[in-house]
Amino acid sequence: MLLLFLSTAYAATAADLSQSMAVPTADVVQATFQGHAVTNDVLTQLGILTPNEGIDFAYMTTGRVGSPPEPGEDLPPMGRPQGDRATLTLQLKVPANANSLAFDFYFLSAEYPEYVGTQYNDEFTANVTGTAWSGNAAQDSQGNNISVNSALFSVTQSNQLTGTGFDKGVGGGTGWLTTLVPANPGDVLTLEFSIFDASDGVYDSSVLLDDFYWSESEISTPVIVGDLDVDFLSPKRGPTAGGVTTSVFGEGFNETCTASFDGVEAVSTTFVDESELVAEVPPHAAALVDVVVECIGVSNKLIGGYTYYDEEAGALPPVIDAVEPYTLDPLGGELVTVIGQDFVDGLQLFLDGDLVAATWLDATRLEFESPAHDPGLAAIEIVNPDGLLDYRDGAVLYLENPTWPPEDTAVVDTQNPDTGDDGSASSGKMDGGCGCGAPVGVVPGVFWSLMFGLGLFWRRSQ
Amino acid sequence: MRASVCCVLLVACSDYELNPQDPVGSDPIEELVLAEPVAVTGPSVRMKRGEETVLDSSMSFDPDDEEPVFEYVWWVENEPQDAVYTLSEVESAAALFSAESLGVFEVGLLVIDEDGLESTNPALTSIEILPYEQMELRLTWDIPDVDLDLHLVRPNGSYYSETDDCYFGNPLPDWGVLGDRRDDPFLETDSEDGNSPETIRLQVPEEGVYEVFVHYFDSRDATQIYATPSLEIRAEGQVLSLDVGPKLYGPGKVWKAGVLDWSTLTWTPSTVLTTHSDLGGPPVNQ
Numbered sequence: 001m002l003l004l005f006l007s008t009a010y011a012a013t014a015a016d017l018s019q020s021m022a023v024p025t026a027d028v029v030q031a032t033f034q035g036h037a038v039t040n041d042v043l044t045q046l047g048i049l050t051p052n053e054g055i056d057f058a059y060m061t062t063g064r065v066g067s068p069p070e071p072g073e074d075l076p077p078m079g080r081p082q083g084d085r086a087t088l089t090l091q092l093k094v095p096a097n098a099n100s101l102a103f104d105f106y107f108l109s110a111e112y113p114e115y116v117g118t119q120y121n122d123e124f125t126a127n128v129t130g131t132a133w134s135g136n137a138a139q140d141s142q143g144n145n146i147s148v149n150s151a152l153f154s155v156t157q158s159n160q161l162t163g164t165g166f167d168k169g170v171g172g173g174t175g176w177l178t179t180l181v182p183a184n185p186g187d188v189l190t191l192e193f194s195i196f197d198a199s200d201g202v203y204d205s206s207v208l209l210d211d212f213y214w215s216e217s218e219i220s221t222p223v224i225v226g227d228l229d230v231d232f233l234s235p236k237r238g239p240t241a242g243g244v245t246t247s248v249f250g251e252g253f254n255e256t257c258t259a260s261f262d263g264v265e266a267v268s269t270t271f272v273d274e275s276e277l278v279a280e281v282p283p284h285a286a287a288l289v290d291v292v293v294e295c296i297g298v299s300n301k302l303i304g305g306y307t308y309y310d311e312e313a314g315a316l317p318p319v320i321d322a323v324e325p326y327t328l329d330p331l332g333g334e335l336v337t338v339i340g341q342d343f344v345d346g347l348q349l350f351l352d353g354d355l356v357a358a359t360w361l362d363a364t365r366l367e368f369e370s371p372a373h374d375p376g377l378a379a380i381e382i383v384n385p386d387g388l389l390d391y392r393d394g395a396v397l398y399l400e401n402p403t404w405p406p407e408d409t410a411v412v413d414t415q416n417p418d419t420g421d422d423g424s425a426s427s428g429k430m431d432g433g434c435g436c437g438a439p440v441g442v443v444p445g446v447f448w449s450l451m452f453g454l455g456l457f458w459r460r461s462q
Numbered sequence: 463m464r465a466s467v468c469c470v471l472l473v474a475c476s477d478y479e480l481n482p483q484d485p486v487g488s489d490p491i492e493e494l495v496l497a498e499p500v501a502v503t504g505p506s507v508r509m510k511r512g513e514e515t516v517l518d519s520s521m522s523f524d525p526d527d528e529e530p531v532f533e534y535v536w537w538v539e540n541e542p543q544d545a546v547y548t549l550s551e552v553e554s555a556a557a558l559f560s561a562e563s564l565g566v567f568e569v570g571l572l573v574i575d576e577d578g579l580e581s582t583n584p585a586l587t588s589i590e591i592l593p594y595e596q597m598e599l600r601l602t603w604d605i606p607d608v609d610l611d612l613h614l615v616r617p618n619g620s621y622y623s624e625t626d627d628c629y630f631g632n633p634l635p636d637w638g639v640l641g642d643r644r645d646d647p648f649l650e651t652d653s654e655d656g657n658s659p660e661t662i663r664l665q666v667p668e669e670g671v672y673e674v675f676v677h678y679f680d681s682r683d684a685t686q687i688y689a690t691p692s693l694e695i696r697a698e699g700q701v702l703s704l705d706v707g708p709k710l711y712g713p714g715k716v717w718k719a720g721v722l723d724w725s726t727l728t729w730t731p732s733t734v735l736t737t738h739s740d741l742g743g744p745p746v747n748q
Binding site: 231232234235236237249286288303304307309310311313314315316317322323326327375376377386387388392393394395396397399400 | 502568683
């Protein structure tokens with residue numbers, strides 16, 4: 001078996017291991033290592049695995065560094081697991097601006113696949129003792145310690161492990177995982193990394209530790225960041241004003257996750273559980289946008305995950321339903337009412353293309369004084385201030401002698417006889433039909449009544 | 463029926479007596495001038511294609527006859543090019559008009575009184591034939607917790623186009639007159655789990671051939687993912703069609719549900735299955 005193993009030191013000290021993890025030296029109160037010296041080292045590479053940060057990482061194993069993990073090496077005391085344990089303990093002073101700490105680990109084990117689910121399953125733990133939180137921070141979401149039985153033990157393809165000693169069917173691993181642990185600013189906490197055999201001392205396991213840093217993220221319990229997927233949002237659309245509360249569904253969410261919409265961070269993102277976040281959608285122009293969820297150390301994008309639309313887009317155009325009266329005097333001067341829908345104050349009215357002053361009454365009515373117009377049909381167009389319009393062909397009919405009986409015309413003739421340009425009676429207006437220019441204002445009405453009665457008598461006698 | 467004529471005759475006589483300056487010996491009968499009748503029709507009409515309207519002549523009158531009896535002549539004065547229409551009862555008081563072509567028609571009226579005089583005034587009814595209205599599509603499916611999406615593509619448009627396709631990503635596109643909501647489709651409800659219909663409404667559709675697609679968008683966390691869609695097409699408030707589509711076997715599948723010819727209200731269903739990518743759809747939901 002080819003084991004690609006690049007070491008910068010051999011039997012590293014606790015301080016070396018701490019430094020390789022990028023733990024700030026100034027924050028280390030104390031660093032100790034317990035276990036056989038052959039079980040740890042600082043590496044720059046293990047097969048295809050390289051540091052997540054800097055040039056090296058800490059390495060601890062239940063066997064001997066550089067030896068094949070299968071069948072592995074049973075370190076003294078032989079036949080028992082007690083000798084196959086490596087523990088790095090760091091006592092750390094939490095900076096004043098930190099609310100949590102983070103580190104990456106990659107667990108590898110040769111127990112896979114033969115001993116999955118048995119008593120031989122080696123484990124990795126990260127025990128924390130602090131005022132913010134105490135316990136084993138290296139557990140999957142089901143509360144399992146890190147072993148071949150953990151849900152996080154997901155790297156089993158040989159080509160993903162080339163040169164690590166765990167390839168070619170020997171074993172598998174977790175992949176790099178980021179762990180976030182709560183911390184109180186100013187606290188002195190203890191972080192204890194251990195890897196150990198269970199039940200026996202063979203079939204070794206290893207852990208890579210790297211990329212320690214302090215974080216401002218406020219969390220209440222430890223989080224292991226694994227794969228992150230965003231599957232869908234519900235609701236998946238809303239108004240451009242934002243403010244919608246939408247659920248983001250997926251996998252691998254934790255308290256550090258935030259959602260953003262086309263690069264604009266959600267007003268708030270609330271962690272519900274590993275598969276759901278609740279986000280308050282920020283404002284955005286109408287568009288179909290991508291949704292990104294970012295958790296510490298990982299992010300995932302859902303293309304076209306959310307739609308903004310403008311509920312107020314567009315307006316209703318005016319509609320002309322009726323015009324009263326329909327027949328108009330060519331001389332103009334009549335009050336006309338237009339009845340319809342969605343009339344907006346400030347509208348303009350055109351009669352056969354000519355602007356006519358109109359009075360807006362409400363959304364369904366307006367009035368105007370008819371202008372003079374040649375006999376015939378006339379179109380009415382109403383244009384709302386937003387430019388939307390309705391055009392009604394033949395909306396009114398200009399007509400001489402528009403009604404029967406022509407009472408209004410008779411009144412006009414009585415009080416203000418219209419002689420017209422040619423001196424004749426008003427053209428087409430009812431004056432008895434004779435066209436003889438009788439001075440009707442002179443002749444008493446009773447006379448006309450009498451004449452009409454005689455006419456009827458004459459007709460009946462025929 | 464000649465009462466008013468008689469009255470005119472008498473008035474003429476009295477007029478003669480009251481105006482001695484009039485030429486002596488003129489014959490009052492010869493002075494009688496019979497007035498032309500006045501044809502009145504309207505007001506203007508707006509109606510859908512295929513509807514029938516009764517054209518009204520009841521406001522027509524004869525200045526020299528209080529109770530006139532007319533003969534009527536109706537004709538189409540103006541019409542859109544190549545228009546298809548029907549004008550019947552053209553010699554009655556109430557003609558009937560209907561048209562299969564959109565546009566503005568003008569129907570003229572002439573009345574002839576008992577004296578044989580014809581109206582000479584303009585008398586036209588403007589009739590505007592409008593497209594059908596109230597397009598509504600309702601999509602439902604048979605299993606819960608999966609997300610199918612309804613797409614309405616306007617005439618000559620393309621699937622998933624930002625301007626042509628009304629769907630969840632473009633729920634209120636501006637079609638027709640810019641800024642006019644009445645001719646814009648709206649994805650009124652975006653059902654995400656099949657528990658309620660997914661609905662698109664369009665109040666005043668332009669005429670043409672629309673395409674309708676059903677896209678299997680997401681199976682979400684459903685354990686049973688094979689979904690069978692049902693699509694109801696409504697026009698003018700009436701159900702035009704109700705189709706059950708083919709079974710969709712998972713995300714990315716698309717049912718080309720059919721084409722809707724809005725000028726004839728003809729729905730041509732289809733059972734063709736395709737995929738989102740084959741239709742040129744962009745990456746979504748991934």
